[in-house]
Amino acid sequence: MNMIQAINSALDIAMGRDSEIVVLGEDVGFFGGVFKATEGLQAKHGKNRVFDTPISECGIIGVAVGMATYGLRPVPEIQFADYIYPALDQLVSEAARLRYRSAGEYTAPITVRTPFGGGIFGGQTHSQSPEGIFTHVAGLKTVIPSNPYDAKGLLISAIEDNDPVIFFEPKRIYNGPFDGHYDRPVTPWAKHPQAQVPEGYYRIPLGKAAVVRAGEAATLLCYGTMVHVALGVAEETGVDVEVIDLRTLVPLDIETIEASVRKTGRCIVLHEATRTGGFGAELAALVQERCFYSLEAPVERVTGWDTPYPHSLEWAYFPGPVRLTQALKRVMEG
Incomplete structure (x- = not known):
């Protein structure tokens, strides 16, 4: 699998194991996401569990916080990390603090997926790497995979975690690794050892390098x-x-x-x-x-x-x- 396929597999398997998991975001439903990470999920799991939202990042995360408080496990997608800033207040003031401010009565099991970083000539509005902002916020977890095998195992762990997780996906290597030379083509994942991704369920624990x-x-x-x-x-x-x-x-x-x-x-x-x-x-x-x-x-x-x-x-x-x-x-x- 390449990283896109591994992420899709993780979402599919997690949703099959837990009916409380829902996927939401811009174009994630019928279209399958701008990078096709959610392709086929709506057809398989239904429109009530995989659905499109308005172009409102604050609204997407605000709805996800409400869902999580109610008992669901939402997996919202922010189409590009550059557009996550309108949702910052919902993440920092609501999701990150919910467990503490409710003395443990409520949790916010939200996994925010978002492509980040450069390498595709997306310019300043499609290439930012804002991970440092989120590592500063107590109550949020921050995950960044580097290969398909890790992407699937880490994403499943993130979805099953009871705290909010920001899951950054490096879009430059969605389809294959590279060595940093701009004049060389992307190397396909096909022969890479970390692209040998099991079809079934597995986890990689958060917090382990x-x-x-x-x-x-x-x-x-x-x-x-x-x-x-x-x-x-x-x-x-x-x-x-x-x-x-x-x-x-x-x-x-x-x-x-x-x-x-x-x-x-x-x-x-x-x-x-x-x-x-x-x-x-x-x-x-x-x-x-x-x-x-x-x-x-x-x-x-x-x-x-x-x-x-x-x-x-x-x-x-x-x-x-x-x-x-x-x-x-x-x-x-x-």
Whole structure:
């Protein structure tokens, strides 16, 4: 399966197991979603469980909060993460606080699916990476898969979780991984080991990172699309880099991070989002606090620029192999 097919399979299986799960959003019903992630679900599970909504992100999430309070498990889709901001108040002021403000009487088992990130020349209104905003909000969980196998297992876990989860889907790798070079075509998932996705039910627990490449020289922390950039640079440079795919930012698997950095003594944080206030700053601070006496060089950050996402200059914004290789050289010389 590619990632789209894996997400579709996760939704189908979860809905088959639990009649309280509903899918809602713009064009998710008859049309099957702009990226076809919900294709066929309405025909199979009915219009009462998979339905289209008006173009109102605040309304979509507001309705989902009400559904969750009533006892359903809504899975709303925000068509692009760039359009999630009108729904921010519903997520921050309602969904994230519901369990606490009701002393546990109510929960908000909502899984908000949304494509994020660049790589498809969508410009500044279809390419943003706003994950850092949501990791700042107590009560929200933030999940970002990097491959089809993880996408299915993590999405099922998110849907079954009793707390609200923001499930970011890196659309650049919906159909296949890549190594960050804009002049190379997308590699199909077909022969990738992590595209061997079981047809049936399985879960990947939230809060557990994956060491996708073991190494001794430096630790590279990343998630989503950037995992493939990291693996490509590790192979091209020949440096013995340990690549950690975080998979979930909140809850964060700090134990795996700490063990790796204590072993390698060097750390690079890689993400596509804007640098200032990005989740990489939190990771760098945590590594410094917990692993200071093990570090042989300052923690490096390779990120997007502090500018709106450009359309024509997308690959200059994208933190690709050149910038990552330069950072790797600096930490190895440190």
